[in-house]
Amino acid sequence: MTGAEKGARALAVWLPAGVVVLLVSLVVTLTIGPAAITPGEIMGSLWHHLTTWAHDIGIGGEPPSNPLTRIRDAIVWQGRAPRLLTAASVGAGLALSGAVMQAITRNPLADPYLLGVSSGAALGAVAVLLLGVAIALPIAAFAGALVALGATLALAGVDGRLTPGRTILAGIAVAQACSALVSFAIFSTSRGDSYREIISWLMGSLGGATWGSVAIAGLAVVIIGGVLLGSGRTLDAFVFGDVSATSLGVNVTAARWVLLTLTALLTGALVSVSGSIGFVGLVLPHVVRMLVGSRHLGLLPLAAVGGAIFLIWADTGARTVFDPMEVPVGILTAAIGAPVFAWLLLRNRSAA
Amino acid sequence: MAVDVDVVDLWATDLAYRVESAQLLRGVSVAIRSGRVTGVLGPNGSGKSTLLRLIVGALPPSAGVLRLGATDLARMSRRDRARRVAFVEQESQAEVPLRVRDVVLLGRIPHRPAFSTDSARDLALVEESLERAGATSLADRDFATLSGGERQRVHIARALAQTPHLLLLDEPTNHLDVAAQLDVLSLVAQVAAAGTGVLMAIHDLAHAAQACDDVVVLDHGTVAAAGPPREVLTPELVASVYGVHAEWVHGVTGSALVFSPLPGP
Known part of the structure; x- marks a missing residue:
């Protein structure tokens, strides 16, 4: 078996396996929680809702009855389901964004928040939660993310070129400025509940997820993520640097502008529903590289699936482990991600 | 005079490159002929790397014309250009783990549509290129674990997988031990013998005299001399x-x- 076949086989095995694990995880985690509900009841209830919907638009006969009572049905379909699907979308999008960021900046430490997007979003969230600006939280957060992205790109690309080093430094400058404003707003205004709410948002939480969150995060992942999945060939070309990428036919500056912007828009949409959940975008791409290698054709889809699985389980842990108290999922992802990252670091040191 | 239709030469005429107030290259004319190794010589800062980068398209020339056969390179898309001109940099390394075969597969990027997996032709060309570069035994190794000389072989294999008319190399023997230097130079000679035009920036004048059919000596961004090495040097x-x-x-x-x-x- 040649190496290329090995790579292709790794993808052919890992991707379907990942999708199966993802689907099973979705069903299993739907059953986890204070109200005991079995997978059978969930499948039965799903079938009831699907056939009812089909019947309503004139397809099929009388739907079977719902195995779940109204309250238990609401716990599953209004509580857990949107939250899980949001977790899956956010996890997939963050891991995908992280993989793309690491490739275009050629920096293994890059993560989706590199351009200051999360700090900008935090500023938007603070404006709503603490300063009482009367717009919906996700919209304010996304607007904040856009402002931060614009500032970073303007700062990094003054002369039209967008070098990785300058991009990273510009991102840090914008993030620090936003963080200072956020901290000041919290320090000077928040009391009790609003303090708790903003801290939970800053650490990243899926506690407030609704079907609206699913729509925002899911659509962003499907549309922008779909475009990013098609950029594998271009990202591969960056592996030995800009000149090498040019000699392989890539318009380096244009590719970097487009991909950085798309990644930041995707991240902005995700952060707007979940706050900034750390470590998923940083660590997942490294773990997946160990499994299938660094070629993006396999890395990107598998990172997305892996990120979805990881965040589904992390969020399930966040809402159940300290029951009845719920911890922000960002605390859990950092608690898991930091040791994994340290391990990767030590492992790479021995390889180099 | 008989003209071989397969022969595609590159003619660079009056190339100039200036950045802000610094004129890095001025009035440089070079020919890269199929089947021949042309060496670019000159002290540090004389413009060797700049010349290579202008030809590969990583820098835009301020003036001058690059013609490949009958075609103006400036009118060619980046991808078309990358199918014809391959470039091996000085010491380039990856930040992520990569297998050697995957590095060589990079050479197929300009030939491949987006979303596609490796075609049978891609894979066959990769094997052939590894073979030609004497790197077949390295194919399943991690690129980061190779020696300097082995890395250059792999980069040359990657460039061959691009199936270029022209191969540009920027000081390919830099930082290599003597055996590895001779090794790389003989590989470059084989590539040229197979019909590819080679342009190679090189520091060692004695090596240049042995390995190059023609040399161009740059001095402060202009051509100081050009011709067969023993006559020029x-x-x-x-x-x-x-x-x-x-x-x-x-x-x-x-x-x-x-x-x-x-x-x-």
Whole structure:
């Protein structure tokens, strides 16, 4: 078996396996929680809702009855389901964004928040939660993310070129400025509940997820993520640097502008529903590289699936482990991600 | 005069490159002929790397024309250009783990549509390129674990997988031990013998004399001399361009230049 076949086989095995694990995880985690509900009841209830919907638009006969009572049905379909699907979308999008960021900046430490997007979003969230600006939280957060992205790109690309080093430094400058404003707003205004709410948002939480969150995060992942999945060939070309990428036919500056912007828009949409959940975008791409290698054709889809699985389980842990108290999922992802990252670091040191 | 239709030469005419107030290259004309190795010589900062980057398209020329056969390179898309001109940089490394075969597969990027997996032709060309570069035994190794000479072989294999008319190399023997240097130079000679035009920036004048069919000597961004190496690399030229005294010493297996400081004024 040649190496290329090995790579292709790794993808052919890992991707379907990942999708199966993802689907099973979705069903299993739907059953986890204070109200005991079995997978059978969930499948039965799903079938009831699907056939009812089909019947309503004139397809099929009388739907079977719902195995779940109204309250238990609401716990599953209004509580857990949107939250899980949001977790899956956010996890997939963050891991995908992280993989793309690491490739275009050629920096293994890059993560989706590199351009200051999360700090900008935090500023938007603070404006709503603490300063009482009367717009919906996700919209304010996304607007904040856009402002931060614009500032970073303007700062990094003054002369039209967008070098990785300058991009990273510009991102840090914008993030620090936003963080200072956020901290000041919290320090000077928040009391009790609003303090708790903003801290939970800053650490990243899926506690407030609704079907609206699913729509925002899911659509962003499907549309922008779909475009990013098609950029594998271009990202591969960056592996030995800009000149090498040019000699392989890539318009380096244009590719970097487009991909950085798309990644930041995707991240902005995700952060707007979940706050900034750390470590998923940083660590997942490294773990997946160990499994299938660094070629993006396999890395990107598998990172997305892996990120979805990881965040589904992390969020399930966040809402159940300290029951009845719920911890922000960002605390859990950092608690898991930091040791994994340290391990990767030590492992790479021995390889180099 | 008979013209071979397969022969595609590159003609660079009056190339110039300036950035802000610095004129890095001025009025440089070079021909890269199919089947021949052309060496670019000159002291540090004389414009060798700049010339290579202009030809590969990583820098836009401020003036001048690059013509590949009958086609103006400036009118060609980046991808079309990348199918014809391959570039091997000085020492390039990846930040992520990569298998050697995956590095060579990078050479197929300009030939492949987006979303596609490796075609049978891609895979066959990768094997053939590894074979030609003598890197088949390295194919399943991690690129980061290779020696400097092995890395250059792999980069040359990657460039061959691009199936280019022209191969540009920027100081491919830099930082290599003597055996690895000779190894890379003989590989470059084989590539040229198969019909590819080669342009190679190189520091070692004796190696250049052995490995190149023609040399172009750059000095402060202009061409100081061009032609067959033994005619060009005279003690007078070396003294004027490099500021050192040079003398050809002839041994049994080859000739070498021996250098000493110029006598003081």
